[in-house]
Amino acid sequence: ILCLDGGDTPVHVRAAEYWADDSLVPLADMLGDAWFEQDPGVAYTESGSLACWLLERYGVDNDYFQQLFPREDFEDALSEIYGFDLDYLEEDWLTMLSNN
16 A cells, blocks of 8 residues: 655655654544644644554455544544554554654
């Protein structure tokens, strides 16, 4: 899966740049309407990288991803569908970003 930032740059590369300059928002601060309070460039990039990574890591052939986002409570859905919490998700995703 190749996810781009709207141009030619892979979204993980752009998210890693935001992480390196300490601009990423903690995932807990991106849930619900709080997402709209963030810098749009960072929020879109961060969300895109996270979504792309979930598909890369856990597959597109299952219906996990499709079940996750329509749910109102993201944290409950994450635990129920993927079997881990938001802290684990963030740590694992940031580990991936550190390699980009």
